[in-house]
Amino acid sequence: MTRPKVAFFDFSCCEGCQLQVANIGETLLDILNLVELVEFREVMSEKWSGRYTVTFAEGSINNEESAQKLRMLRDRSDILVAYGSCAATGGVIGMQNRISRDNLISTVYGDQWGGEETRTVRAIHQVVKVDYTLYGCPINPAEFLSLLKAILCGISWRASDNAVCVECKFNENVCMYDRGATCLGPITRGGCNSWCVNNGNVCYGCRGMVDNPNRAGAEDVLLTHGLKPELIAAKMEMYTGALEAGNVK
Amino acid sequence: MHQALLSKRRLADFVSYLVSGHKLVAPVPLQDGHFKFDEVHSLDEISLKYIPTILPPKKYFMPQRSSLLRYDLSKIHEMEEIVELEQLVLFGVHTCDLAGIHCLNIVFSDHPKDPHYLARNNFITIIGLECNDYCDSSAGCAMLHTHLPKGGYDLFLTELSDSYYIHINTQKGEDMVDESSLFDDVTRAAEGELNLLRSRKRELFTSEVPIRYQDIPRLFEETFDSDVWSQLGEKCLSCGNCTAVCPTCFCFDIVDEPELDLSKGERLRVWDSCQNEAFATVAGGENFRRKRMDRQRHRFHRKFKYLMDRYGRLFCTGCGRCSRSCMAGINLKRTISALIEERG
Structure with missing residues (x-):
């Protein structure tokens, strides 16, 4: 039986949520018995050109290039998971939506600004349809495992709505x-x-x-x-x- | 022998005797004047004076999360029932919490009986401890008639000047008294001291809200449409503190947790709460208590009306935990007072 193909990608974020999985320890070996990890920039250099069974997307979307890449991932993924606060709610990066661009750039870069164009910050579900959401800054490894097992078993899973x-x-x-x-x-x-x-x-x-x-x-x-x-x-x-x-x- | 005396200087030895036999749990101090029941190994770890613990002893009878069965999808018809059992002695349980355990016993013994709860119950020995004074201003034990011992323990300790007066209620309790060889016969002086204490308590503990126990269900029936409920609904944050800390709240959810090989797994019972938004949501998305006001009213009616109708006793023990843990300031005694005032 071929194992489901799993990939991790990141947009605007600190990549700390992916680090939670990279640091998960021995359990990672058990996970690798269940899934085939086809792309995960933090732990491997291989790329994959086929379909993804499950894609975990970390980070928020704040320019057209990111939005296009996210749409491509959506098209190529059976299941798309918004992974971590930035993907789920925009995260701390969303604070910049309230600040004028000039003010933001001069505060952060002074007169050194010459970077890429960034626009309004959006969570992933504000750009494409999302199947599951893992909240948290960072994500909770136990909750990640619970979702992954539910997806692989085909049982329903919902993020908690309790306080x-x-x-x-x-x-x-x-x-x-x-x-x-x-x-x-x-x-x-x-x-x-x-x-x-x-x-x-x-x-x-x-x-x-x-x-x-x-x-x-x-x-x-x-x-x-x-x-x-x-x-x-x-x-x-x-x-x-x-x-x-x-x-x- | 149904009474005995334990000299105060022998209490540490009695605790050591208990520890030598079984896991002993008792109130221990946390930060900022709070307490919890936790495992102890000697008397000096135990708080003999304490306000009700954050969680009541129900966590030992129906833990926050507990396994009900183990499944193996390769042998689908061979599910194995699990009861996580452990011999446990609960030490220092106040009368309000004895009443809470009694309420849970009633519910889980009702048809269909809950084998997990009842099996655990058999493994727990209960040693009660009398409150000679009020613990704090949140308590409502006199209104709910739980300030005096009414059974539900194996042994019950009442502090006198230089000894503890021991009520022995079960064979298990009697065996502990005999086996430890630390107890004396009751003296006439001790009897006198206990009687004096109890009559002082009858004066000190008077219904904290001006209403009689037997009149409380009717109050709730007559105030179902009261504005008090919408006021509570505006304050309530739906955080679920009040139900988690309640000694008689027993609602739970059932979840399946697969292992990493995906073929085996466990079915768990996890505490749930009528205050959680999703609690009364059913297939199709309908929610029977969508508004916070409805959920708060439901909680109060479960304590003071519905379960009285079903089991003939109020399901509030007056422990005051819900009032202490509500950061929005929803207070049980003030709520009942407001209902009385509004009804006139």
Whole structure:
């Protein structure tokens, strides 16, 4: 039996989500028994010209060249997975949609600008149809495995739409609000096993909000904990700025 | 023998005796005044004074995630049932949490019986501990009649001035008392001290909200369309804290988890919550409780109306965990007070 052909690609991102798989350890050998890895720039130099069974696409789309490459991958892939925050919600890169281009370029490059044209940042589903989404900055290796196994077994899989608090309570962490901190866990999409809070950090909302967040209620809670409205907005939109841009398909 | 005394200086030896036999779990301190039940090896790790733990002891009776069966697709008709069993002694369980375990026992013994829950239950020994005072202002145990021991334990400890008064409720409890050889007979002085404590408690613990236990279900019936529910709906973030920490919430989801060879795998039971948006969504996308207001109202009615109709007891233990863990400030006692006020 031929193994399903799996490939990893990246657009605008730090490639940290692919690194999560490269670093997965011995389990990677088990995965390689199940799938044929045909392209993955971080771990191999071979290329593939045929069809992909599953394509994991990391990164956001911010120029026409990327959009064209993504459309080509969509056409050649049976299953396309938006892989990581930048692909899923635009990620931190989406913050630039709110800043004027001149201001952005002078802030980052000063007078050294001579780079490629970048335009409005979009998540992958804003450009092509996506079959599955793995959220997170970075993705959670356990969730990656869960999706990969579900695809290979042909069973249904959906990203969690529960708040981060759900798993945080499973893990019996002391609530960050009781520890004098504020945390975006109550309105952030879970599935990460409350990774940050387990390790003593607050939730920054890297997976974006749940499908139907009570944003006004969450703002009230943060206001009562002394945060200013501008800071609240900045926190809530740190990973989701790109979602305000319209779709191009 | 149904009562005994344990001198305070022998409590450490009793804990050591328990540890020598089985895994012992008891309340231990976490950061910022919180506690959890966790494995301990000696008395000095245990908090004898504690506010209700973040998660109630239900995590030992129906863990957050637990295996129900193992499957092998090459032998499709040979699924193997799994019950992850472990002899466990739960030490220092307050009366509110004993009431919570009692509620779960009722539900999982109802038809169809839940063999996983009941098998686990058989492996757990419970040693209760009386609250001589209120733990904090979130508690509502007097309103819910759970501030005094009413069974559901093997042994029950009440702290007196220089000893613990021990109620022995089961053969297992009696065996522990006999085998450890650390206990004394009850004295008349100890009896007197216990009676004094209990009468003091009857004065100290009075219904925290002005309503009688038996009148609570009717209050909820009459306030189904109250504005209180829409106010709760505006505040609620649907984070699911209130149900996770509730000692009587038992809803779960079933998920299959394949192994990496894809042919074998496990079927798991995972806690779910009526507060999660997808909980009441069915095929076709219909959601019976799409609004947060409906979900909060449903949670309260499960505690104070629906299960009373079915099982003849309220399914709130007054432990106060839901109020403590709600960052939006939804408070159980204030909600009941608001309903009373609105009904007039």
